[in-house]
Amino acid sequence: MHDAAPAYGLWSLVIVNSAVFILFAYSFFKPQTSRDWRSFGAFSAFLVALFVEMYGFPLTIYFLSGWLQSRYPNVDWFSHDAGHLLEMLFGWTTNPHAGPFHVLSYIFIAAGFILISVAWGVLYEAQRTRCLATTGPYSYVRHPQYVGFVLVMFGFLLQWPTILTLAMFPVLTVMYVKLARDEEHEARTEFGEAYARYAAQVPAFFPHLGRRSARGSSGGYRLG
Template structure:
């Protein structure tokens, strides 16, 4: 890392990274309804807040600088790598980008985007033929796209935790749960007992381990 290069105040990177990830998420999610746009807008706000602290102004580091410097005096907390708080606090100081938390974050983010994309394809086909979406990820959870957004946000939190995004995460998760319930009322009104039977067998957000294991054993 070049110590002469500024660690923060890189507002062009804030704009570029926010735009890239928001457009990337848009291509996966393809919002159409007002409900879709609300969930996508909240997710976009989370990304902007994240990149503002990642490249613009490190509010969390400034707020916690006294405590961090007293507990971890060997770390330059105003270097850019120090923004990977979990890697720094747990001792992975040489290259945080190769640390376990950073790798875990990429797994969560990648899984979230794949889940969003796969679920949208299944949902689009079901809506086009006016059927209930039960295939693919909908066979494991009833709201895979909302779960995908939660996984992506969780991945970014593991990689670069900030006070603002930590505060936003539970609020956005609750919002997604409420949106899912509103969505279920609309789908139940359309499909009636068919949806009731589906909802009784498939959980909303957390898949059943036994169902996953049965699928893996049948595939093998």
């Protein structure tokens, strides 16, 4: 597989794609506190690292080139299509953009952004009316926006896995869990029994399908 156009060194595409996705996420998440900015900044760093390898410099391909070339000698590993490593490694011989991992990545990315967006709408209304956010996505998990960020990152990993983003993913996931725990500590201090009842009914990150929480109690707090 050979591309006529340059596959990498397209730094304008790195900048444009990074800016588009970061601004897109910003429009959904709307960070306000220092904690919000930390979580959003980490997500933005993940996107920049991804697009640098997707369009700028293929560090992962260079690092694995010897092994890849020996195992798959008929693949031009420095073409852009070959960057879709999972399709290549599993023998997908047609357009990788139509491959199973790429299609699945779209589902995860779309689901993540939709979850972040819908959660923000519920959160904004809860803040406006001085209530805990316990409806919509918050009736399934206590931290839907953090779950949304993880879904988006996982989707991009399916689409274009790199050594750097694979290393960043568990670190950022742990960071989001820690930020969520910090938020919960503050919420329990601020709202006491009201938040305790909510937390007893609704899991933090993995929903109990088919079961929903009771709707909001008094108070106003930003949950991730």
